[in-house]
Amino acid sequence: xxNFAANEGLSIFVILVWLGINAFLFVHFYMAFLxxxxxxxxxxxxxALSWARAPAACLNFNCMLILLPVCRNLLSFLRGxxxxxxxxxxxxxxxxxxxxxxxxxxxxLHTAIHIIAHLFNFERFMDSQLMINNSxxxxxxxxxxxxxxxxxxxxxxxxETSQTIVxxxxxAGLTGVVITLALILIITSSMEVIRRSYFEVFWFTHHxxxxxxxxxxxxxxxxxxxxxxxxSIIVHDPKKCHSKFETWGQSGTDCPKPDFAxxxxxxxxxxxxxxxxxxxxxxxxxxxxxxxxxITKVVMHPSKTLELQMxxxxxxxxxxxxxxxxxxxxxxLEWHPFTLTSAPEEDHLSVHIRIVGDWTQALYTACxxxxxxxxxxxxxxxxxxxxxxxxxxxxxxxxEVVMLVGAGIGVTPFASVLKSxxxxxxxxxxxxxxxxxxxxxxxxxxxxxxxxxxxxxSLERQMTEKDxxxxxxxxxYLTRWKDAEAAHFRVQYEAENDPITGLKQKTRYGxxxxxxxxxxxxxxxxxxxxxxxxxxxxxxxxALGKQCISHTESGTEFIFxxxxx
Amino acid sequence: xxxxEWAMWANEQALAAGLIYATGGxxxxxxxxxxxxxxxxxxxxxxxxxxxxxxxxxRGKGTSVERTGQYCFTVCVNAFGPxxxxxxxxxxxxxxxxxxxxxxxxxxxxxxxxxxxSLIYLSAAIHGEHWEPILPRTExxxxxxDSIKEPPQNPPPRPPPELRRKKADKLETAAYDNPMSVTVxx
Numbered sequence: 001x002x003n004f005a006a007n008e009g010l011s012i013f014v015i016l017v018w019l020g021i022n023a024f025l026f027v028h029f030y031m032a033f034l035x036x037x038x039x040x041x042x043x044x045x046x047x048a049l050s051w052a053r054a055p056a057a058c059l060n061f062n063c064m065l066i067l068l069p070v071c072r073n074l075l076s077f078l079r080g081x082x083x084x085x086x087x088x089x090x091x092x093x094x095x096x097x098x099x100x101x102x103x104x105x106x107x108x109l110h111t112a113i114h115i116i117a118h119l120f121n122f123e124r125f126m127d128s129q130l131m132i133n134n135s136x137x138x139x140x141x142x143x144x145x146x147x148x149x150x151x152x153x154x155x156x157x158x159x160e161t162s163q164t165i166v167x168x169x170x171x172a173g174l175t176g177v178v179i180t181l182a183l184i185l186i187i188t189s190s191m192e193v194i195r196r197s198y199f200e201v202f203w204f205t206h207h208x209x210x211x212x213x214x215x216x217x218x219x220x221x222x223x224x225x226x227x228x229x230x231x232s233i234i235v236h237d238p239k240k241c242h243s244k245f246e247t248w249g250q251s252g253t254d255c256p257k258p259d260f261a262x263x264x265x266x267x268x269x270x271x272x273x274x275x276x277x278x279x280x281x282x283x284x285x286x287x288x289x290x291x292x293x294x295i296t297k298v299v300m301h302p303s304k305t306l307e308l309q310m311x312x313x314x315x316x317x318x319x320x321x322x323x324x325x326x327x328x329x330x331x332x333l334e335w336h337p338f339t340l341t342s343a344p345e346e347d348h349l350s351v352h353i354r355i356v357g358d359w360t361q362a363l364y365t366a367c368x369x370x371x372x373x374x375x376x377x378x379x380x381x382x383x384x385x386x387x388x389x390x391x392x393x394x395x396x397x398x399x400e401v402v403m404l405v406g407a408g409i410g411v412t413p414f415a416s417v418l419k420s421x422x423x424x425x426x427x428x429x430x431x432x433x434x435x436x437x438x439x440x441x442x443x444x445x446x447x448x449x450x451x452x453x454x455x456x457x458s459l460e461r462q463m464t465e466k467d468x469x470x471x472x473x474x475x476x477y478l479t480r481w482k483d484a485e486a487a488h489f490r491v492q493y494e495a496e497n498d499p500i501t502g503l504k505q506k507t508r509y510g511x512x513x514x515x516x517x518x519x520x521x522x523x524x525x526x527x528x529x530x531x532x533x534x535x536x537x538x539x540x541x542x543a544l545g546k547q548c549i550s551h552t553e554s555g556t557e558f559i560f561x562x563x564x565x
Numbered sequence: 566x567x568x569x570e571w572a573m574w575a576n577e578q579a580l581a582a583g584l585i586y587a588t589g590g591x592x593x594x595x596x597x598x599x600x601x602x603x604x605x606x607x608x609x610x611x612x613x614x615x616x617x618x619x620x621x622x623x624r625g626k627g628t629s630v631e632r633t634g635q636y637c638f639t640v641c642v643n644a645f646g647p648x649x650x651x652x653x654x655x656x657x658x659x660x661x662x663x664x665x666x667x668x669x670x671x672x673x674x675x676x677x678x679x680x681x682x683s684l685i686y687l688s689a690a691i692h693g694e695h696w697e698p699i700l701p702r703t704e705x706x707x708x709x710x711d712s713i714k715e716p717p718q719n720p721p722p723r724p725p726p727e728l729r730r731k732k733a734d735k736l737e738t739a740a741y742d743n744p745m746s747v748t749v750x751x
Contacts, residue, residue: 116592119671123598163670177674184585184678188577193621193630198569 010092015102018065022058022106029057037227039238040153040258044128044138045121052117053225055110060270062110063216066103067274069096071281076389108187111180118176122156122163129159137245144257151259155224171222179215182208200334213275216267223262232259289326289335289384296348298367298380301451304355305409306364307341309348312385317344319396319420320413320533323387325351330362330381339412339535340388343419345427349385352451354409395561397434399531403521403558405440405544407536411452414439414535421472422459438521439474440512442536476507514543518551518558526554533561570625572652572694575685579659580618582682586666586675587611593671600669607672610662614679617642617649623697631699643698650697652690659683 033050034042041049069075075093082089128138145152156166167173188194189205228238241248241255249257297309317340324335336359342350355364368375396402396417404414418439424432441452456474463469521530534544548558586607593604620639623629642649649655660683666676 112588115674116588119589119592119598120596122670123596126599164668164673167670167673177677180674181677181681184581185578185681188581189574191577194574194577197573197624197627201569201574 010089011095014092021061025057025061026054030054036238037233040141041227044141044154045124048117048120048124052114052121055113058110059107059114060267062103062107064270064274066100066107067278069100071277072389073281073284074277108183111183115180125154125156126163128154129156132159135246137242140245145260151261153226153260170224172219172224175215175219179212179219182212213271217271220265220267223264226260226262229259229261285386288386293383293385295380295383300369303445305451306353306355306367306369307350307451308353309350310383311348315349317349317388319344319417321388323385326384327363327366327381328384329366330359334359335386341412341415343416343423345420345423352412395531396533397432399434400528401436401525401530402434403438403530403532405534405536407442407540408444410535411441415452415455418455418459422462437472439472441476442479442511443476444480475512477512478507478509479511481509514547518547522551522554522556525556527556529557529559531561532558570694571685571689571692572622575682575689576618576621578685579614579679579682582675582678583611583614583618585678586614586672589671589675593669598671603665603669604671606665607675611675614662621699623699629699639698650695652686652694656683656686656690659686
């Protein structure tokens with residue numbers, strides 16, 4: 001349990017507060033419809049009225065929240081401002097997508113409760129129109145307002161219709177159907193299988209949220225939830241008059257006919273703020289994407305990795321940030337995220353892109369990947385870059401001791417970190433807070449080493465020159481090998497430089513023993529906070545997360561940070 | 566990312582539609598609404614659609630992810646041969662099943678969702694997709710060594726222990742632990 005509070009405490013607190021607000025709104029609005037104003041409404045509907053209104057309030061709250069975690073630029077800005085005060089709070093903003101999904105599930109749940117309650121409501125409204133008998137209070141109530149169509153209680157105005165027809169001819173009913181359909185389509189196309197395999201379907205269908213929000217705001221315009229007006233309550237007390245319904249309005253009684261009116265729509269008050277913020281967010285993204293980006297260098301690396309070096313005026317970044325890139329000549333609508341592999345101290349920005357799908361393959365061809373002649377600069381495709389957006393790696397230099405773990409292509413944010421380390425020390429920057437970096441790279445094939453190995457080699461050289469060999473301790477693990485390669489390694493085991501990387505530090509084979517690694521680091525740096533940064537698969541994240549929580553020897557605290565794409 | 570296999574999305578949509586259809590039907594029957602017979606049909610149709618759609622199809626390209634416990638459903642669905650493999654049949658079936666739902670408010674949502682799923686399946690069928698069962702590969706199970714004397718299948722590439730004995734003064738630079746302890750005067 002050692003580091004559990006440090007790693008998870010704030011998340012659990014946020015979730016509990018959010019659930020608490022949901023519960024409070026539910027109960028509060030449930031009770032709000034048990035007052036006298038809705039006495040006659042409840043005569044027809046019973047408690048189904050409250051069961052429909054309570055989730056409606058929760059829906060207002062959650063629909064307000066759902067847009068906020070996906071305002072990337074706003075979150076980056078907040079992250080930058082909070083970082084000076086609290087590292088923990090800044091880390092919390094990394095979990096924005098998880099929160100977005102939780103809120104989405106809550107919206108789905110409340111929608112279900114709301115719809116089921118309204119099914120009962122519609123049925124009971126219809127029933128009370130159909131029981132044509134003046135000695136039934138529900139029927140008498142349903143006849144009120146027949147003449148002026150203003151002061152009525154029952155939104156189903158005649159008995160010659162059906163609920164289905166009424167649903168499709170009232171604003172509330174029609175918008176309700178439309179937004180529920182939009183919600184269902186959004187949810188089914190957001191399932192992990194679809195999202196991971198066909199991102200475009202997920203992304204385009206998700207834009208149905210525009211339909212969702214328009215319908216949501218319009219949902220209450222018809223004022224279909226009706227209660228007694230304030231003026232009517234003064235002269236007609238439901239508790240005293242409900243049994244005398246056969247003589248309402250007749251001279252001599254003190255019970256005039258009650259008047260009803262609908263509640264004004266409330267949803268817009270909840271969602272207008274976040275909708276405005278989101279519109280600003282999209283405008284910022286659009287503006288940034290219009291800025292000119294020039295490709296200055298294209299490098300093809302083995303194992304299907306493409307490196308692009310670009311220049312963009314006024315572009316500033318921190319270590320480990322990522323950008324979204326778009327190539328209009330390939331696709332007008334697709335934006336894809338890539339980690340920046342350049343350091344803030346360099347004059348260009350670079351990304352290393354693995355060629356895995358249609359878009360990356362097209363980019364490779366457009367940049368002349370399959371041609372052997374040198375291309376002129378003006379023939380290279382135009383690109384748009386949005387960002388940079390901050391992720392966990394920004395925090396690397398805020399820890400005294402740091403563990404960086406990258407699996408395969410996940411090493412890219414750390415390329416940026418290591419380059420920045422080199423530049424900082426070259427510039428004799430003694431204010432660097434970080435004293436020691438442990439770097440682990442898990443890789444399934446040797447060819448992927450090439451571009452990164454060059455970086456490590458130059459770092460190794462620089463550190464030896466500056467007598468700083470203790471600063472960076474790196475371990476490269478080869479997790480898969482062929483028999484033919486194995487024979488070569490066996491022969492070369494005594495060579496001074498590693499046969500694969502050419503580095504002095506030997507490559508290890510298999511997977512690291514994390515227990516040993518964590519224990520060794522904990523004993524070496526007692527009492528300090530160690531930042532653990534991972535960019536890799538979920539299984540590894542789980543393993544490392546567990547290690548962070550369980551290793552507390554010598555008072556060392558391991559704080560776990562994971563990149564999420 | 567590859568071209569879209571519409572059937573995968575149709576499958577998710579149909580499964581959700583089946584659940585919604587069945588839930589609407591349960592509400593209609595439990596609340597004894599007018600037209601509860603349509604609701605009862607909704608329950609039956611919804612459950613049937615869920616059972617039919619639960620087993621995921623094998624993907625044309627890429628790895629298929631099974632749903633938990635779908636194997637017995639796969640076997641049942643596979644037993645119907647071309648009736649379940651062909652997506653035109655499924656599209657038509659879903660369209661037919663959804664129609665009675667439109668007659669009662671509680672099942673209208675299930676009706677529309679199932680109708681949309683039917684349209685996506687139609688699109689899948691036009692693109693030439695069909696349902697393939699995910700069956701476990703029948704390869705002989707890896708024999709676990711009877712004793713630990715059997716060598717591991719893919720050991721790290723190291724020379725045999727006798728050659729690996731690092732001299733005592735070179736212990737710090739070794740990338741691995743000594744298989745046997747060494748002393749300085751070796």
